[in-house]
Amino acid sequence: MKKFYNTNKSMSKNLNDSNKLPESPEISIIVPCLNEEQNIPILVQKLESVIQHYGLSAEILMVDDCSDDYTFREAFILQNEHPRVKALHKGLPRGIGHAIRFGIQHARGRMGVVVMGDCVDPLMVIADFRKKSLEKVITWLCFPDI
Numbered sequence: 001m002k003k004f005y006n007t008n009k010s011m012s013k014n015l016n017d018s019n020k021l022p023e024s025p026e027i028s029i030i031v032p033c034l035n036e037e038q039n040i041p042i043l044v045q046k047l048e049s050v051i052q053h054y055g056l057s058a059e060i061l062m063v064d065d066c067s068d069d070y071t072f073r074e075a076f077i078l079q080n081e082h083p084r085v086k087a088l089h090k091g092l093p094r095g096i097g098h099a100i101r102f103g104i105q106h107a108r109g110r111m112g113v114v115v116m117g118d119c120v121d122p123l124m125v126i127a128d129f130r131k132k133s134l135e136k137v138i139t140w141l142c143f144p145d146i
Contacts, residue, residue, distance in 0.1 A: 025084075026057040027130060028109030032099035033062060033117035037069040043119050044078050044085055051084065054127040060085045061106055062117075065099040066092055071117075 029047060033040060040062060051058050062075035062085060075087035090102040100114055111133055115121045 025059045025109045028107035028112040029060045030103030030114045031062050031117050032096050033071050034065040035067045035069045036117035037071045037074050039119050050123045061103045062087050063099045063103045064089045066094050
């Protein structure tokens with residue numbers, strides 16, 4: 001699991017409607033997927049549980065890396081069922097690095113976390129990453145000379 005910081009995006013928390021998500025979520029969860037048709041519904045369910053349990057503002061970017069199966073179709077279906085999910089299809093060339101960069105280009109969050117599409121990552125640490133990142137920012141703001 002990797003994290004990144006998106007310093008070029010402003011973090012707007014305006015809600016147009018109580019059922020809509022903020023225009024710019026705090027966290028972008030990027031999920032590179034290659035032939036993960038069977039795994040991504042389970043992964044999205046687990047991610048939604050973590051997001052709700054910890055009260056996170058997050059988007060889930062499912063990046064299909066030119067899969068040979070129906071990964072993108074599943075991601076598209078999930079996008080229609082879950083407002084946080086966005087299905088992205090990346091063209092050739094394949095590669096996890098290309099898929100992650102593609103996800104970063106489409107990320108709206110202030111910080112990001114990369115989670116593998118095969119459900120191997122410990123998802124609860126997303127909240128820990130957020131907490132540690134906020135602690136570092138607060139320390140830097142309070143003590144910039146340290």
